[in-house]
Amino acid sequence: MFSRILITADVLRPFPREREWESATWKNARWLRHMLAPALRHCGHEPELLSWDERLQPGRETWFDTPMLYRRLGRELTLESWATLARSTTAPQALIDALEAPCRDALVVGYEMPEVMIDALTRLNRPFVDIILHPWRFLPDLVFALRTNVPAFEHVIRAQRLTDRAAATQAERIQAKAAWMKPVAPMPPGTVLVVGQVSSDRAMVGTDGGFVTLAQHLPRLHELCCEHPLVLYRAHPYAGDQDPSAQAVARLPAIRPTTENFYQLLSQPELEGVVALNSSCLVEARAFGRWSENLVPFLYDFDANQPARDGAPGSPVPLSGCWIEPCFWQALLKGESAGTGVFADPGPNVLRRSMNADWGYGFIEQVCA
Numbered sequence: 001m002f003s004r005i006l007i008t009a010d011v012l013r014p015f016p017r018e019r020e021w022e023s024a025t026w027k028n029a030r031w032l033r034h035m036l037a038p039a040l041r042h043c044g045h046e047p048e049l050l051s052w053d054e055r056l057q058p059g060r061e062t063w064f065d066t067p068m069l070y071r072r073l074g075r076e077l078t079l080e081s082w083a084t085l086a087r088s089t090t091a092p093q094a095l096i097d098a099l100e101a102p103c104r105d106a107l108v109v110g111y112e113m114p115e116v117m118i119d120a121l122t123r124l125n126r127p128f129v130d131i132i133l134h135p136w137r138f139l140p141d142l143v144f145a146l147r148t149n150v151p152a153f154e155h156v157i158r159a160q161r162l163t164d165r166a167a168a169t170q171a172e173r174i175q176a177k178a179a180w181m182k183p184v185a186p187m188p189p190g191t192v193l194v195v196g197q198v199s200s201d202r203a204m205v206g207t208d209g210g211f212v213t214l215a216q217h218l219p220r221l222h223e224l225c226c227e228h229p230l231v232l233y234r235a236h237p238y239a240g241d242q243d244p245s246a247q248a249v250a251r252l253p254a255i256r257p258t259t260e261n262f263y264q265l266l267s268q269p270e271l272e273g274v275v276a277l278n279s280s281c282l283v284e285a286r287a288f289g290r291w292s293e294n295l296v297p298f299l300y301d302f303d304a305n306q307p308a309r310d311g312a313p314g315s316p317v318p319l320s321g322c323w324i325e326p327c328f329w330q331a332l333l334k335g336e337s338a339g340t341g342v343f344a345d346p347g348p349n350v351l352r353r354s355m356n357a358d359w360g361y362g363f364i365e366q367v368c369a
Contacts, residue, residue, distance in 0.1 A: 007029060011052050014079065072098075103124060130147045132146070141349055142351040196214070199245065214245035266284070321347075
């Protein structure tokens with residue numbers, strides 16, 4: 001099926017840099033390659049890289065000419081064009097042509113590839129593994145979910161599934177820790193938390209290709225204010241001053257802004273539920289025993305159990321950090337040790353620190369106040 005392994009990401013996504021555009025995901029691709037390189041070398045493969053990356057080095061690194069692709073598609077290189085393209089489930093021929101040569105004879109391992117890339121790889125008859133950041137950000141390390149279009153790979157992946165019980169157990173431990181921490185601002189029983197998101201995130205792409213915001217759901221936010229004694233709003237830490245959702249929430253003075261740590265808020269017995277467009281916080285809230293409401297569909301359905309078939313991927317399966325270990329890739333690529341039970345993971349915070357991303361978890365790790 002393949003003779004080499006190609007690491008990539010969403011090569012279609014631009015990021016504004018002064019008056020130009022650069023890749024928004026070159027860091028993701030580079031990170032994934034370095035995280036997997038030791039395990040893949042152990043299995044006899046030197047991972048190659050496909051990326052829209054200005055700093056590619058000669059050798060096993062291939063430039064993906066994203067600006068040229070957009071020109072061939074007759075589109076401007078903008079976030080709006082990317083949103084429309086990323087939302088599509090049918091790959092244009094220009095994308096298929098652009099991926100054909102670099103993906104030939106390769107197993108493609110990607111970081112959060114959009115559905116249009118998945119369709120292109122499917123039509124090129126390429127095996128792939130897509131690695132997706134899972135909503136659980138509060139376990140001893142970050143959790144990633146893997147999906148693949150290879151049934152034999154999926155069998156190994158599903159055998160290592162991280163269960164909901166692991167998340168519920170860790171949530172209880174965080175709530176135990178929070179009992180010793182300095183209390184948050186007082187809130188009455190029945191309080192609801194509304195959570196903001198980054199406005200240009202792929203999860204914010206609507207069905208029409210535009211970006212959704214809380215401004216489109218003000219009637220529901222008004223209802224929450226009528227139904228509950230207090231509604232809090234926690235803006236996303238990366239949102240910025242011109243965030244359209246924050247500006248929309250400001251039109252409802254009954255909603256009280258808060259900067260309290262999200263996990264400490266979840267740990268307060270007075271907090272009843274969490275509402276957001278489709279934030280990962282909603283999945284986390286359920287692990288803490290709170291109800292949650294998403295105002296738009298989730299980008300990924302982590303509760304689904306769809307198998308891989310007909311070249312299309314199965315549902316994403318959450319794993320511990322075992323997926324960066326040689327034993328996992330030996331089982332995946334060579335069928336070795338596939339029946340020996342759960343594989344060991346590299347230990348706490350390895351993935352979290354490698355991504356330089358805490359998402360508020362580090363606050364909980366601090367010494368008790």
